[in-house]
Amino acid sequence: MWPSATNPADSRPSRMPELARTRARLKQGLGDNLWTGYSLAVRKENRLFGLAGGDVSDINLSVPWFSAGKPVTAAGVLRVLERLPRLWPEPLSATFPDLAGTHAGTLTLEKILTHQTGLRIPEKNIPNDPAAAWEYFRRITPADAGLSQEQAAYDPAGGWWLLGQWLQRHTDRPWQEFLEQDLLAPAGIAGLKFRPPAVPIRERRAGKWIVGEPGIGPGAGLSGPAPDLVLFYEKLLHERLLAPSSLQAMRRAARTGKADATFGHMVDFGLGVILNSNRYGADTVPYGFGTQAGAGAFGHGGARSSIAFADPEAGFTAAVFLNGRVPETEHQPRMRILLDLLRSELA
Structure with missing residues (x-):
């Protein structure tokens, strides 16, 4: 079977x-x-x-x-945009005002999804504590990874952590729950x-x-x-x-x-x-x-x-x-x- x-x-x-x-x-x-x-x-x-x-x-x-x-997470983002297309061009600071004035706050969904953020963050660098993680993203800059702003560089985890938070904010559900129960399960992918x-x-x-x-x-x-x-x-x-x-x-x-x-x-x-x-x-x-x-x-x-x-x-x-x-x-x-x-x- x-x-x-x-x-x-x-x-x-x-x-x-x-x-x-x-x-x-x-x-x-x-x-x-x-x-x-x-x-x-x-x-x-x-x-x-x-x-x-x-x-x-x-x-x-x-x-x-x-x-x-x-791509599963990316599909979740695109699903939300089908309902809220106005969010596509907005920088992350529009969703997360606390990121205003930071490099992370200038990022758009397109820059994250195409790895043009100037960030290159491994999973281990992101604090487990949410408050500490947000502080980390308020401080991080491309120079920390030896990159320039919007440089094409595959980012293992940084932008994708932010996408998870973005999904939670616009679905009012934990990002895992939204992806598993709202995106995958209804399509028969259990x-x-x-x-x-x-x-x-x-x-x-x-x-x-x-x-x-x-x-x-x-x-x-x-x-x-x-x-x-x-x-x-x-x-x-x-x-x-x-x-x-x-x-x-x-x-x-x-x-x-x-x-x-x-x-x-x-x-x-x-x-x-x-x-x-x-x-x-x-x-x-x-x-x-x-x-x-x-x-x-x-x-x-x-x-x-x-x-x-x-x-x-x-x-x-x-x-x-x-x-x-x-x-x-x-x-x-x-x-x-x-x-x-x-x-x-x-x-």
């Missing part, structure tokens, strides 16, 4: 394709100690199929997606949650696998079975989550041709999603969707361990989790090879 992603009204799962080379690559990675487990789900032509192994013993298990969950996963992330330290720090917050805290994240993209494409105009806005190129100071590479962004950036180097672009990705492919990667995306031209959606965080110089090639194998077998 598939998890909550198998809604009989929406899919007719069929026999799993062999995916022989993809399966072999995943098993080889276990044997070579490149990762400790994996979960892969794909949906194509109304079929759901997937693979799991190692310490992810079942495709139904909840795994950590880290930043691959950012397995995606902003809570600790069943399978903890592993990270390589001094040649050994240890339990790594979990992702938290609206920018990195999503967990769930791989098929549910695949279903999220299916629902997006079939306009079950957002109005057509909102989906178009999400997928439209909002940041193009800019070198990202965090990634060290040109990467194009829509609103909360990475767009196919192979034109800047299919073999080098970070968190890409495979060297043969369609021009309209969009999605997001997660913390040296995962990626999820839709490729409308190729006719499939996919979510891949490799349990075993390694340096970017190792992760990017291994994921690229795996995605190219998967594409060749789905063709």
Whole structure:
């Protein structure tokens, strides 16, 4: 059985394709100690199929997606804007007067969703205490990260913490509750949650696998079975989550041709999603969707361990989790090879 992603009204799962080379690559990675487990789900032509192994013993298990969950939060923001479009151009100080006169107060939703805030804040830097967190954001400036104002630089957590607070203010609900119960659950996506996963992330330290720090917050805290994240993209494409105009806005190129100071590479962004950036180097672009990705492919990667995306031209959606965080110089090639194998077998 598939998890909550198998809604009989929406899919007719069929026999799993062999995916022989993809399966072999995943098993080889276990044997070579490149990762400790994996979960892969794909949906194509109304079929759901997937693979799991190692310490992810079942495709139904909840795994950590880290930043691959950012599009869920972005979809929540766009849903609110469908009701309150006047908020789109406003700086955050319009919603949070206490931020007036601060750098954070000048930020707009577009700047945050396209990573042009001049901020580069890891999760660990944001205080757990709300009052302390607000004080932190009243004081932070681009210079603290060696950036200039509005510089293109992927921001792991800072702007996304602010988006969570923005969602709470305009929905009168905790941001997690709004995203899980108002956005995802009505669309039949019950397995995606902003809570600790069943399978903890592993990270390589001094040649050994240890339990790594979990992702938290609206920018990195999503967990769930791989098929549910695949279903999220299916629902997006079939306009079950957002109005057509909102989906178009999400997928439209909002940041193009800019070198990202965090990634060290040109990467194009829509609103909360990475767009196919192979034109800047299919073999080098970070968190890409495979060297043969369609021009309209969009999605997001997660913390040296995962990626999820839709490729409308190729006719499939996919979510891949490799349990075993390694340096970017190792992760990017291994994921690229795996995605190219998967594409060749789905063709």
